[in-house]
Amino acid sequence: MKEQNDKPYLAIGTRLKEFRIENQVKQTDIQEAIGQAFTHTSRVENGKALPNINYLLYLNEKYDLNINWALTGAGDRKVHPKAGKSADVSTLLARIALTEARIDRMEKSIKAVLSQE
Numbered sequence: 001m002k003e004q005n006d007k008p009y010l011a012i013g014t015r016l017k018e019f020r021i022e023n024q025v026k027q028t029d030i031q032e033a034i035g036q037a038f039t040h041t042s043r044v045e046n047g048k049a050l051p052n053i054n055y056l057l058y059l060n061e062k063y064d065l066n067i068n069w070a071l072t073g074a075g076d077r078k079v080h081p082k083a084g085k086s087a088d089v090s091t092l093l094a095r096i097a098l099t100e101a102r103i104d105r106m107e108k109s110i111k112a113v114l115s116q117e
Contacts, residue, residue: 008101010047015070016059017045019077023063033058050101056094067094071101 020030027041034054043049051070059065064078071094 007047009050011073012050012071013045013047015073015077016051016055019059019063019065019070020045022077025059025063030055030058033062050098050105053095053098056098068097070094071097 020027027038027045030036030041031038034052036052036055040049040052041055044051044055056065056067056070059070060067060079064080066075066077066079069075069077
């Protein structure tokens with residue numbers, strides 16, 4: 001698969017790395033918790049890949065990461081425990097945004113392949 005290195009990926013990766021460091025989370029903690037290769041975490045933090053949903057949910061559930069903030073930069077870094085349903089809506093919207101980004105990436109890949117034929 002072709003590596004990505006554009007501004008949206010880099011912005012997401014930078015936010016996730018800052019969040020991880022602020023919360024004293026090691027890359028290995030994430031990898032062990034979600035069964036992900038070390039290279040994936042590194043690629044995400046360097047803007048070469050999007051985080052998978054397990055990565056985001058782990059940080060959300062364990063460290064209160066606001067997934068919407070991670071993907072868009074909007075809102076607070078952490079969800080507030082008293083936010084209740086609004087935090088769930090934020091997580092759902094973030095999942096939708098991640099899915100849309102993946103679909104967009106797949107469409108670009110398909111177009112590139114088709115243009116080579």
